[in-house]
Amino acid sequence: MTPGEHAPDPREVRNPAEFLARLQALKDWSGLTYRELSARAETHGDVLPRSTVANMLARPTLPREELLTVFVRACGVEEGEAEHWRAVRRELAGRGVYERAPEPGEAPDPGEDPDTPEDRGEDPDRPGPAAPGPGSGDGEGGGPHGPGSRIRRALVAAVAFAGLVLAGISVVAFLRDGHAGHPPRTPTAPAAGDVRIRVAGTDFCLGERRGTRTGQVHQLPCAAAGFPRYSLAEAGGGRWRIVSDHPDFGPGCSGIPSGGRIPGAPYEDSECGDPTRVESFALEAYGTPVEGYRIVPVGSATPGSCVTVVGDRSAAWARLAQAPCAPDAAGQLFDFDRWD
Numbered sequence: 001m002t003p004g005e006h007a008p009d010p011r012e013v014r015n016p017a018e019f020l021a022r023l024q025a026l027k028d029w030s031g032l033t034y035r036e037l038s039a040r041a042e043t044h045g046d047v048l049p050r051s052t053v054a055n056m057l058a059r060p061t062l063p064r065e066e067l068l069t070v071f072v073r074a075c076g077v078e079e080g081e082a083e084h085w086r087a088v089r090r091e092l093a094g095r096g097v098y099e100r101a102p103e104p105g106e107a108p109d110p111g112e113d114p115d116t117p118e119d120r121g122e123d124p125d126r127p128g129p130a131a132p133g134p135g136s137g138d139g140e141g142g143g144p145h146g147p148g149s150r151i152r153r154a155l156v157a158a159v160a161f162a163g164l165v166l167a168g169i170s171v172v173a174f175l176r177d178g179h180a181g182h183p184p185r186t187p188t189a190p191a192a193g194d195v196r197i198r199v200a201g202t203d204f205c206l207g208e209r210r211g212t213r214t215g216q217v218h219q220l221p222c223a224a225a226g227f228p229r230y231s232l233a234e235a236g237g238g239r240w241r242i243v244s245d246h247p248d249f250g251p252g253c254s255g256i257p258s259g260g261r262i263p264g265a266p267y268e269d270s271e272c273g274d275p276t277r278v279e280s281f282a283l284e285a286y287g288t289p290v291e292g293y294r295i296v297p298v299g300s301a302t303p304g305s306c307v308t309v310v311g312d313r314s315a316a317w318a319r320l321a322q323a324p325c326a327p328d329a330a331g332q333l334f335d336f337d338r339w340d
Contacts, residue, residue, distance in 0.1 A: 023056070049270070187333075189293070217268055219318050230254075239282060254268070255270060260301045263322070266320070281296055
């Protein structure tokens with residue numbers, strides 16, 4: 001479709017997949033890029049980050065009503081027609097299909113469904129728990145009180161005991177030589193040029209998941225990092241830009257959407273120069289001697305915030321977001337390895 005024709009009508013859709021396809025058709029009808037939609041929304045006094053639109057259109061779930069309203073308005077839909085979109089969404093949501101309301105106390109970025117494998121620190125590509133097999137029911141061999149159950153409990157106890165023994169050996173080794181035989185790393189200070197951004201004290205580095213359009217930054221094993229490639233650029237006044245070179249989307253900048261106004265807003269890669277994003281950071285040394293560097297958004301509407309690994313910090317694919325700077329800087333320290 002092209003501008004000038006009638007905008008797509010959502011009233012005949014039957015399920016969320018068709019609703020999302022109709023939203024994509026609406027964007028195509030508008031003829032606007034993600035960045036242009038974001039700028040158009042701002043002229044209406046709305047906030048619509050580029051990555052939020054991409055994420056909304058890529059997911060199978062219904063967008064929240066506030067995000068839907070902002071999106072269709074940015075596409076050029078009049079208020080009367082916008083009500084058709086909201087009514088259809090409410091009808092689908094009323095059937096309980098593919099919608100999740102935020103948990104109490106949550107403040108996710110608009111359009112982000114926080115209950116994703118990445119948000120829980122899991123790898124979405126990793127298979128889930130296996131379905132129960134034969135003998136897992138209430139029969140004599142596999143029930144909760146049968147002989148098979150007693151054997152399993154004995155095996156679990158043995159494995160747990162072995163784990164405690166191994167943990168004890170590791171603690172002794174740590175106390176003997178400082179770090180189980182490995183000297184502690186000295187954090188690398190920020191300097192202009194290509195860098196691999198490491199979560200201090202771990203073997204995780206920052207990067208994105210291939211094949212996605214959201215720009216969400218995660219921690220992943222450093223051996224697998226390198227997508228996109230990062231570099232530091234001085235922005236004056238002691239501030240830095242973290243530049244990303246994406247093989248599909250080209251140069252960009254890491255940043256916080258919506259001016260940092262949303263608590264828990266994602267730390268993500270997108271185009272540089274978007275006025276709705278915080279794209280400059282102070283890289284502040286922490287500890288004596290230095291244990292790492294905090295990445296502090298400069299000019300964020302949420303003062304006292306730091307870029308933070310959220311979710312399970314010991315797991316690959318835990319995501320990064322804006323969060324209050326913690327006194328112990330847990331999950332908030334990074335160093336900047338030079339690329340060879």
